[in-house]
Amino acid sequence: xxxxxxxxxxxxxxxxxxxxxxxxxxxxxxxxxxxxxxxxxxxxxxxxxxxxxxxxxxxxxxxxxxxxxxxxxxxxxxxxxxxxx
Amino acid sequence: xxxxxxxxxxxxxxxxxxxxxxxxxxxxxxxxxxxxxxxxxxxxxxxxxxxxxxxxxxxxxxxxxxxxxxxxxxxxxxxxxxxxxxxxxxxxxxxxxxxxxxxxxxxxxxxxxxxxxxxxxxxxxxxxxxxxxxxxxxxxxxxxxxxxxxxxxxxxxxxxxxxxxxxxxxxxxxxxxxxxxxxxxxxxxxxxxxxxxxxxxxxxxxxxxxxxxxxxxxxxxxxxxxxxxxxxxxxxxxxxxxxxxxxxxxxxxxxxxxxxxxxxxxxxxxxxxxxxxxxxxxxxxxxxxxxxxxxxxxxxxxxxxxxxxxxxxxxxxxxxxxxxxxxxxxxxxxxxxxxxxxxxxxxxxxxxxxxxxxxxxxxxxxxxxxxxxxxxxxxxxxxxxxxxxxxxxxxxxxxxxxxxxxxxxxxxxx
Numbered sequence: 081x082x083x084x085x086x087x088x089x090x091x092x093x094x095x096x097x098x099x100x101x102x103x104x105x106x107x108x109x110x111x112x113x114x115x116x117x118x119x120x121x122x123x124x125x126x127x128x129x130x131x132x133x134x135x136x137x138x139x140x141x142x143x144x145x146x147x148x149x150x151x152x153x154x155x156x157x158x159x160x161x162x163x164x165x
Numbered sequence: 166x167x168x169x170x171x172x173x174x175x176x177x178x179x180x181x182x183x184x185x186x187x188x189x190x191x192x193x194x195x196x197x198x199x200x201x202x203x204x205x206x207x208x209x210x211x212x213x214x215x216x217x218x219x220x221x222x223x224x225x226x227x228x229x230x231x232x233x234x235x236x237x238x239x240x241x242x243x244x245x246x247x248x249x250x251x252x253x254x255x256x257x258x259x260x261x262x263x264x265x266x267x268x269x270x271x272x273x274x275x276x277x278x279x280x281x282x283x284x285x286x287x288x289x290x291x292x293x294x295x296x297x298x299x300x301x302x303x304x305x306x307x308x309x310x311x312x313x314x315x316x317x318x319x320x321x322x323x324x325x326x327x328x329x330x331x332x333x334x335x336x337x338x339x340x341x342x343x344x345x346x347x348x349x350x351x352x353x354x355x356x357x358x359x360x361x362x363x364x365x366x367x368x369x370x371x372x373x374x375x376x377x378x379x380x381x382x383x384x385x386x387x388x389x390x391x392x393x394x395x396x397x398x399x400x401x402x403x404x405x406x407x408x409x410x411x412x413x414x415x416x417x418x419x420x421x422x423x424x425x426x427x428x429x430x431x432x433x434x435x436x437x438x439x440x441x442x443x444x445x446x447x448x449x450x451x452x453x454x455x456x457x458x459x460x461x462x463x464x465x466x467x468x469x470x471x472x473x474x475x476x477x478x479x480x481x482x483x484x485x486x487x488x489x490x491x492x493x494x495x496x497x498x499x500x501x502x503x504x505x506x507x508x509x510x511x512x513x514x515x516x517x518x519x520x521x522x523x524x525x526x527x528x529x530x531x532x533x534x535x536x537x538x539x540x541x542x543x544x545x546x547x548x549x550x551x552x553x554x555x556x557x558x559x560x561x562x563x564x565x566x567x568x569x570x571x572x573x574x575x576x577x578x579x
Contacts, residue, residue, distance in 0.1 A: 099228035121233070124297045132294060 081160040083153035089160075090152045093129045097122050108149035130156070135163060173340040174412050174577060175420040175518070177254070177405035179247025181240060182512050183216030183398050183502045187247065191512075192519045195527040196549050200382035200501045202396050208283065208363045210370075214381040215360040216398025216503035225315065235302050236358035237273055238311030240401035240508075245312045245352050252405040253417060254350070256316070265348035266309040266322035267339045268403070269331025269355035271506035271564065273324065274303035275362040308356045312403075320348050328564025329467070330428070331355050332402065332510030333572045337426045339406045349411060354511035356401040365506075369395055372436070374471050376503075385504075386531035387468035387475050387497045388539040388546075395469045396503030402511035413579075420518050424557060424575040425454025431567025438474050443481035443569050447561065450571035451485075456557055459490045461573070463526055463558040464543070465513050466497045469504050476538045478561070483541050494550060495543045497529040510562030510570065520555045521576045 087108060094112070095103055101116045112118050126146055130136040136159050138146065145155035178188050184201030185191030194201070205215035222231055222239045225246040231239055245266075249256055281299050288294040301307065306323045313322040321342070327334040332355030339353030359365045369375040376394040378384035385396040412419055427449035431439035451458060464482060468475040486493045498513040505512050520526055528545045535546065557575040564570075 097229075097232075099232065117229075121297060128294070128297070132288070 081157055081165050083157050086153045086157045086160060087149045089134070090126070090149060090156070093126055093133070096129070097125045106149060111147045112149070113147070134160070136160070170344045172409035173343050173406055173423040174409050175404050175423070175574070176407050176412050176417040177248040177252025178402070178420065178515050178518070179244040179249070179251060180400070180402040180512060180515055181218040181220040181243055182400045182505065183218055186218070186220040188515055188519070191516055195498065195501060195516050196525060198528070198530050198547070200385070200530065202381040202384055202398070202503050204381060205360060207366050208279070210363055210366055213366055214376070214378070214384050214396060216396060216400065216505065217360060218399050233298060234311050235277060235307055236361055236399070237270070237308040237356050240358065240399065241268060241308040241312050241356045241403065242315045244354070244356070244401040244403035245316060248352060248403045248405050249316070254405065254415070259350060261317055262319045263349040264318045264320045265339065265342050265351045266312050266318060266320070267335050267342065267351060267353040268309045268324045269327055269333070269335035269507050269511065270305070270308065270324045271328050271331055271357055271359060273305050273307055275364050276358050277302040279362050279364065312352060327570065328566060328568050329504065329506055329509055330562040330564040330568045330570035331507040332512065333426070333514070333560060333562040333570035334428055335511060336404060336406070336423070336572055337428060337570065340423045340426070343406060343408055349408070351406040352403050353406055354401070354403040355508040357399050357506035357508045359506045360397050360399045365397055369397065376470060383531050385470055385500050387466070387470040387500050387529060388536055388544065389532045390534040390536045392470040392472065392475065394471055396499070398503035398505045400502065400505035400508040400512050402508055402515050404511070419577040421521060421558070421574040422577045424456065424573040425450050426570070426572045427453060428568065428570045431569065433567055436565050438477045438563060439567060440477040440480040440484070442567065443478060443561070443563060444484040446569040446571045447481065447485045447559065450559065450573050454557070454573040454575070456573065458486050459493065461486070461490070461493050461557050461559045462552065462555045463517055463520055464493060464495045465517050465558065465560045466495060467561045467563045468497050469499055475536070478563070479539045479541045486543065488542065490543065492552070492554070493543045494526040494545050494552060495541060496527055496545045498527070500530045510560060510572070513562070514558070514560040514572065514574065517558050517560070518574065520558065524552055524555055526550045526552055
């Protein structure tokens with residue numbers, strides 16, 4: 081699993097969660113919340129979809145790692161790899 | 166000096182019904198005999214029939230709003246926007262804390278709960294897959310709350326559980342709140358998303374009260390000998406109600422005036438209607454409106470096409486409206502759209518209000534063989550009836566646990 085592939089997985093989830101948003105110009109290093117309308121329930125959606133679609137658990141204390149696409153990739157890629165993905 | 170309550174008038178209507186997404190389309194189809202029942206797939210039960218609304222949800226909502234909210238919320242938002250537009254109110258200048266939202270619901274939350282149980286069934290019923298949206302979706306005030314969010318209304322916004330009498334009760338409650346001075350403008354009526362819960366279909370089927378017919382459009386047939394139960398439908402109808410002085414001051418179009426009402430209870434059975442209490446409800450509404458039975462020119466019946474319920478309502482109507490009411494016409498709207506549950510009373514009233522202007526009474530359709538036990542004077546069957554005058558419309562809506570509601574709207578005369 082590359083970090084780019086991991087980012088794409090997160091982007092696909094966000095596309096479902098925020099279907100009205102244009103995601104084509106998201107800056108990976110900038111906080112998602114600063115670039116689009118995402119509230120706390122939306123972040124819980126990301127956590128839920130990672131669990132449902134990929135079997136990945138994100139403990140509450142680690143939610144901070146989902147702030148940007150880059151931080152998502154840094155945090156999630158090892159988790160995907162641990163699952164053999 | 167006796168207390169003179171403020172006069173309350175209807176100034177806007179927004180609706181979606183299985184056969185129309187605006188009052189004009191709905192009315193046109195009621196006069197043309199166009200029913201709105203169709204095949205519909207129900208979880209665990211397969212293909213059944215239902216009344217399905219085909220409004221455009223994206224007219225007033227984002228795709229995210231639709232994903233997060235409920236079907237009842239979406240129907241409510243659509244109807245509220247349509248009512249607001251129809252009212253001609255300059256909403257930007259309306260103090261939002263003086264606006265109330267009062268919506269009748271038969272039930273709310275079954276759809277969302279069933280969906281979540283189905284979703285976690287795919288994960289061996291592990292509740293960690295249960296949605297964090299479940300609670301905001303299933304709280305009973307959800308449909309009213311979604312309107313408050315959509316329109317920025319900060320006054321009271323809640324639903325009123327009154328089974329299938331709820332649409333009328335939403336209007337009645339709003340009129341009371343306007344008279345009390347709690348609000349200056351009310352969005353009120355009823356809403357239902359019931360076709361999206363298998364439970365309501367299964368419950369009526371177990372009760373022997375779910376309609377079946379080879380032709381869905383002929384399935385809902387109140388008063389017909391061949392009737393065999395209820396067609397479950399979704400829908401919504403929201404009115405703007407104002408005190409007459411406020412409506413006149415802004416030159417509002419006035420559909421009619423709330424003349425009187427009654428809500429009472431059978432206190433006799435969970436599901437079986439009580440004709441004596443229904444008649445009492447109608448009589449009390451007439452007294453409240455200071456009208457005689459003969460002053461009512463249209464009675465819109467609640468009849469749902471169950472074998473016994475229709476007979477019992479006819480018994481109640483016969484007891485109040487008899488030979489002395491030659492100008493009283495009696496019809497039924499469920500024959501077109503099935504039973505829209507919490508929206509039924511509000512929708513069925515709306516479909517009749519244009520009669521004040523066009524002097525036509527829409528008929529009850531699908532009556533091929535009138536049940537003699539339902540043969541009451543004044544029934545309008547299968548063809549619209551042109552009448553000499555329509556001064557007052559009486560709308561019946563009854564529900565389980567024995568709740569009855571009657572609402573009378575009269576032609577507005579300054």
